[in-house]
Amino acid sequence: MSQKIAVVGSGLIGQNWSMIFASRGYKVSVFDVDQGQITRAEKNISVTLTQYEKDGFLRGEIPAAEQTKLVTFTSSLQDCLSGAIYVQECVPENLELKKKVFAQIDELIDGETLVASSSSCLPSSAFTESLKNRHNMLVAHPINPPYFVPLVELVPAPWTKQEVIAKVRELMEIVGQSPITLRRESLGFALNRIQYAAINECWNMYQSGLLSAEDIDKVCYDGLGPRYAFIGPLQTMHLNADGIVDYCKRYADGAYNVQKETFKPIPVQYDVETAEKIQAEYNASIPLDKIPEKRKWRDARLANLAKMKNHLEKDS
Amino acid sequence: MSQKIAVVGSGLIGQNWSMIFASRGYKVSVFDVDQGQITRAEKNISVTLTQYEKDGFLRGEIPAAEQTKLVTFTSSLQDCLSGAIYVQECVPENLELKKKVFAQIDELIDGETLVASSSSCLPSSAFTESLKNRHNMLVAHPINPPYFVPLVELVPAPWTKQEVIAKVRELMEIVGQSPITLRRESLGFALNRIQYAAINECWNMYQSGLLSAEDIDKVCYDGLGPRYAFIGPLQTMHLNADGIVDYCKRYADGAYNVQKETFKPIPVQYDVETAEKIQAEYNASIPLDKIPEKRKWRDARLANLAKMKNHLEKDS
Incomplete structure (x- = not known):
């Protein structure tokens, strides 16, 4: 039973x-x-x-x-x-x-x-x-x-x-x-910490006028996101060099300099004023009344991705 | 011609x-x-x-x-x-x-x-x-x-x-x-800024002993990554509430507190000592001599994802 x-x-x-x-x-x-x-x-x-x-x-x-x-x-x-x-x-x-x-x-x-x-x-x-x-x-x-x-x-x-x-x-x-x-309790658990870190830089880039909100999202879904659907950030370092130790020797100073020159101090406050500008930009692509439809669009893709990952695992 | x-x-x-x-x-x-x-x-x-x-x-x-x-x-x-x-x-x-x-x-x-x-x-x-x-x-x-x-x-x-x-x-x-x-030149362009931000929190979580490296990667590829393969971080905020303005009103203070309590000051240095610990952990799953094979594994998945996204766009 x-x-x-x-x-x-x-x-x-x-x-x-x-x-x-x-x-x-x-x-x-x-x-x-x-x-x-x-x-x-x-x-x-x-x-x-x-x-x-x-x-x-x-x-x-x-x-x-x-x-x-x-x-x-x-x-x-x-x-x-x-x-x-x-x-x-x-x-x-x-x-x-x-x-x-x-x-x-x-x-x-x-x-x-x-x-x-x-x-x-x-x-x-x-x-x-x-x-x-x-x-x-x-x-x-x-x-x-x-x-x-x-x-x-x-x-x-x-x-x-x-x-x-x-x-x-x-x-x-x-x-x-x-x-x-998690080995102990920690505010935000793990996923939200990575998520907030990613949002921080998106927020900073938008606020400084470097890119449009649409282009910032695209950096993720047509660039970084496909990779992250299969391998994590630490694995990415490991694979993008001859192991993560080699990655650090080759790229850690560069990453440090990018952060030093471009990142703002944390914590970053996601302010309503900036959000209003982003929302105004989304009025053309995802106006408020189209949000439920876009959520369905996303969930259909997540379902297909889950199915695909499952099939690929069975084949390999 | x-x-x-x-x-x-x-x-x-x-x-x-x-x-x-x-x-x-x-x-x-x-x-x-x-x-x-x-x-x-x-x-x-x-x-x-x-x-x-x-x-x-x-x-x-x-x-x-x-x-x-x-x-x-x-x-x-x-x-x-x-x-x-x-x-x-x-x-x-x-x-x-x-x-x-x-x-x-x-x-x-x-x-x-x-x-x-x-x-x-x-x-x-x-x-x-x-x-x-x-x-x-x-x-x-x-x-x-x-x-x-x-x-x-x-x-x-x-x-x-x-x-x-x-x-x-x-x-x-x-x-x-x-x-x-990009509207002007900026060190790291855009993708690497988001990537380094994500790595920073992975690095901090690993250094503080909160999670294993394998579990940190999993947070991404079985959690945050599938979402980011289709929608970006700002769109995610927009869809996870009634628009990004509503998101900020509801969640910005919580995000601020998580950062304040758990994030370390930037820039984060990806130090070789920590990388050696992570690499030792990968010895079971992705030892150095299996890296080329894992890269092929990743690229096959990226190819399938690109094909799938293309098909879904044509259908919708």
């Missing part, structure tokens, strides 16, 4: 997690307080999995109809958690709410159940400190949209047991996600 | 440029001083275009055999430049050499010919100042591998004419590259 996973919260992130767990045959019980939201989530998962199957995007080897059946819904937190080996919390990013939900979960689980929060900013130490099962709790932060962008940032609290981190990492790998492990 | 383009230097970058221009029907004359290098380049272009055609990676609508015929080779710079509307210089990144080659080109062209350097670091003002045709000269920096990563950084010298920048930008678009225009 397949094992059970509990998903607490049935918004978009909860739905993505449910489909990810079901793709590898786990039984998923999804909890929500809002019956209307449950109805929408149930329908959305069914429609989405059917569509993914049609488009060749479905994960795992199980047909969509069977995956859909693996996901059930409940408005009883007790029923949701009962017998679950793992709980993925997906409630809105609000400290008081996380505290409340984690306290309820803590009361209903046994000492074996592992509990991860999908929190994108809040460290789990902020809402698990006083709980009796806190050693089994951590953050497992997904990236949007999780079904097609597999990174999961595992961030332990100071009291999270090492074996718990290892088990959650293993579970993430089993279901096809791509876990990384 | 199709127009002629001159490529000066027949190394890998010169070969890539030749194939790009030939893909849209331009006649390409490639110059090199080294007859052995010419023989290798000629053979390599023929083999490569045939292979690309077979794999579905060939650019343009012209068969590979015809594209190959469009590229001819010469050891006479005069013959190479004669009648060319545009010159793409691709000699090694060495200031004295660039000065010498540009002075020779300057003597042989008329006032209509446009001349771009593939220089990745040196601004063209460093080697065109004293030339009579300097108004027609600039940098057009490709990204490796240019056939599959279309970005070209156009960097004018203070004396480059506006209409020259516009014409080169148009030519780049005609041949399917993706040009951006």
